[in-house]
Amino acid sequence: MLCNICSKNQATVHLTEIIDEKMTELHLCEDCAQKKSTQMESHFGLADLLAGLADLGTQFNKTSKEIKVKCSRCGLTYEDFKRIGRLGCGECYSTFKDSLLPLLKRIHGSTQHYGKSPKKMPKIGKIVRTRNELQDLRDKLQKVIQLEQFEEAAKLRDKIRELEKRKKK
């Protein structure tokens, strides 16, 4: 049997499609089947799921005017993001921050980075490192309180206060 699409190669893949309750059978060669399967894959992906979630921030207390904001660096609109599930550039994260916050919270359970920073940004790196350190100390404090090690807890509390003071400066 020859492939139904190209009519050149031997059909090795047999596909049953049901569209609007109408069943059609397709007999395809390897190459055409692969093309067909990439078509179907692109039909529904992570981007679509994300686009559904992307409405989170805009459902309430937003006028349609605000939704039409464009990123000043790359020209992407929030509508574009909802359609393709990808942002346009780094700047988009500031442009659409209010809408992205609930989305990030839903995906990651958090809205603040905790971890490393690039070598080329020493100032930002310092702030992020202090924030990481504070978070580490707070986690440790929780642990020692649970273990009822109050002396250690007091020491940690003092350290945290000191770091917070330095951070404000």
Added chain:
Amino acid sequence: MNLNDLLNNRGEWLKCTGPNSDIVMSSRIRLARNLAKYSFSHWASKKEQQEVLEISKQAVSLSKKIKNCLCLDIGKLDTIDRQFLVERHLMSKEHGVEAENKGLCVGDKEILSIMINEEDHLRIQVMKSGFDLRDAWYVINDIDNELSSSLYYAYSIDFGYLTACPTNTGTGMRASVMLHLPSLVMTKQIGKVLQAITKLSLTARGLYGEGTEASGNFFQISNQVSLGHKEEDIIDNIERIIKQIIDHEHSARDALISQNKAVLEDRIWRAYGTLKSAYIITSSETIDLLSLVRLGLDLNLIKKVDRALINELFMIIQPAHLQKIEKKKLNPNERDIKRAQIIREKLGE
């Protein structure tokens, strides 16, 4: 080094030298990075994409940590070569589609690979043999630090490394471990394990990455969350869970041996027999049978075969590999014959 040299090499991660190599095939970490002054690859103009490709390639070539690097323009490769790189886990399937201005750098021993202009400008990946996320992190962190002193990354105080898809932002890190869990599958416990994993914000995929089904009892487990946790903590979390899964697989193997040794031995030796004598074999049948032989090796039921050879077979029985070995295009039927021939030769050695 050129692309065809890869065919004669066995990637470092296939060598079965890492910890827990009986159950863990490989450990992989990837970092998503973007350049600050450019739109993300999918949204960028052709000119921007070209510049990103040039700047990134230059940064890689100037690196002192990346040695003997092979840099490829994916757009200039034919479809077999592209698929060949996907099969070797050096790049994603998506990277081979609409490949203009896409690049790939492959480091020494295939431990490192960097995709340029995939979903993000840079997707840096380090792959190690066995259960060794820590070492993979050590290597990739070092390379990332070096690259970040010459490239200006898109980064914000709030959201960390900025990525095209918000699911990757923060650390931009995905750590994954490839597990071979035949006994959990045979004893029908795998469903429970995978269910539990999802609750712990990890995700499971098949042997060939995103969007593929688990085949031959292989499962790739990785973190889903990238924002709000330190890289080391994410790795620590995965490690703890993987250790438990390894223990479960071990006890399932013990149970199979003690309850039904003869049945298990029969299945394993039949698999070995089929592989050694078949003249036509599909890739899915091969993967299922190789999986059983691998289990036989782990349980010391089969002793003569080298485990690294079985790992290598998983790699070279794939369509593009067969066509590279044969140096011509083969249709599916021809591939099934060639595949059987190669397996017979390799196992007969």
